[in-house]
Amino acid sequence: MSGLYSSTVPPTDRRRALRDSLTSTRITRLPGAFSPLVARAVQDKGFEGVYVSGAVVAADLALPDIGLTTLTEVAGRARQIARATDLPVLVDADTGFGEPMSAARTVSELEDAGIAGCHLEDQVNPKRCGHLDGKEVVPTEVMLRRIGAAVKERRDDQFVICARTDAAGVEGIDSAVERAKAYADAGADLIFTEALRTPAEFEKFRAAVDVPLLANMTEFGKSELLGAKTLEDLGYNAVIFPVTTLRIAMGQVEQALGDIASTGTQRDWLDRMQHRSRLYELLRYREYNEFDTSVFTYSPDTYDPTA
Template sequence: MKKTDPRQAKPTRVLRELLAGEDILVSPGVYDGYSIRLVEKMGFKTACTTGAGLANSRMGVPDVGIMGLTDNVDACRMIARSVSIPVMADADTGYGNPVTVYHTIQRFEEAGVAGVNIEDQVSPKRCGHMAGKDVIDMREMARKIEAACDARRDDDFVVLARTDAIAVEGLEGAIRRARLYASAGADMIFADAIQGEDQIKALVDAVPIPVSVNMGFGIRNRPTTPLVPIRRLAELGVRRVTLPRMLPAAALMAMENALAILKDSIPSGEVVDRPDLLVGIDDIWGLMGQPEVKTMEAYYNDLDGVDLAPANAPLESGTAV
């Protein structure tokens, strides 16, 4: 049986080439095997893990720094190995000081992700759209970025510096930090909770590295970044847009609807058959690679196809038996 061809290019190199291209890079947020496989199936060229989505779905807790390094890396390893597209991970604050960041980067790189983002929040961090955030000294964050860049074994591994300073120091403070982080070696900058097109344009014009922006894609009641069309973000000079909460929010809505229908069907005695709400089992199997497994099983379970000639060949003189 012909083996599956290995990846022709490293995920890190693919991501670098995408960032250097002309089109804005759209990176949906993923949190499990279903979501990452769907992103690849739908033709997106890259994805990012959502730290909030992982903390919520994996541990059942809010995104307030409870999920640790090991849980995060383990989840990212399973996600990255499931697809051929590059995946960037959310490494929160780097889990400590610059020395801790150094080791954190190596763990994520070993897990197979193509890059990480590290934020300048005080630990324990909070979801970027929550109130009550605070940030560390920007010089300490610069050292964290420097440590992250020194730690990577692959120079193509992307280090994204995230600043949450807008909520604390305003746009000018965030830009000062972004410039310092770029000089420390960051490959990309992300100012979380940025307020609208004017601030996005100001950040893009002020820093010498690519800018990434987080979009909610229709999530209601976000008090921070307003919704901006992706085409407009590209016109503003944004190189990458992430949508970390889109798939978790869509999944929650779909699951709640399905459970409500199930609950209503119990007293009524009706059979629930809703192909408009639920995919079929063949769809699930196809998404997760079951047809390929069946093909492999058919081949390797075919004992009649084994060539017995080597076993029946005469032993050479002097061969030990």
């Protein structure tokens, strides 16, 4: 990995890498990262990209996923995460944070943050978690305006604009297919259909839509959890694991805090912790120390407080 303070891989190159991966024979795997350090770990384990979930950004702010976060909050977290990795970062941009003009500004802000792509969805604003009941979708023509505004504002044609449809759970899978086709015609590079349930539904959608497709493998939702190889065999081009790392982390945090509250010590958790040495590896502590040593010029013998 290059660059101590930020990636030296230009954003356009990372966007091109994401595009290329979507047309390769291998599925693009994008685990969700709730922090820059998690993004660093995602790269270290050999994945093809990083995903930033809107639900995770909200949860990390102790908010539900009901459209309460702002463009500033999401773009800020996305910028921090993109800084910490050389991988392309795909960001959940909800409904574009407002009207079609807002979707255009969203793309502009995310491009400035070094992001490789984002997805916009066709839910009514404010949105709801895609795996909950009670969702509403906007008319197709409204979503087409969102996509059209985003495509028009995009300055780097390598930036990936993904269109997400939640119509399968509201209007049925056939409606979702028709929407996906219209969204692709409007300029979407990638289609994300939310809350498909079974392999047969994923297969049906793949057979009907002739553009790159993204699958969402989120836990405790409506979709059967399918492995990346299974999705690859079904013809899907990308898969996200949006909340997985946060759920694992918070599950462990809550258990550990309960034990500490009852026993007064974290001693029994030492074998389940990330060791200090491993944390320092991910933080590149040695490289920072070497850099600091190479540029450090202060010496007590030469320091003049009056200079």
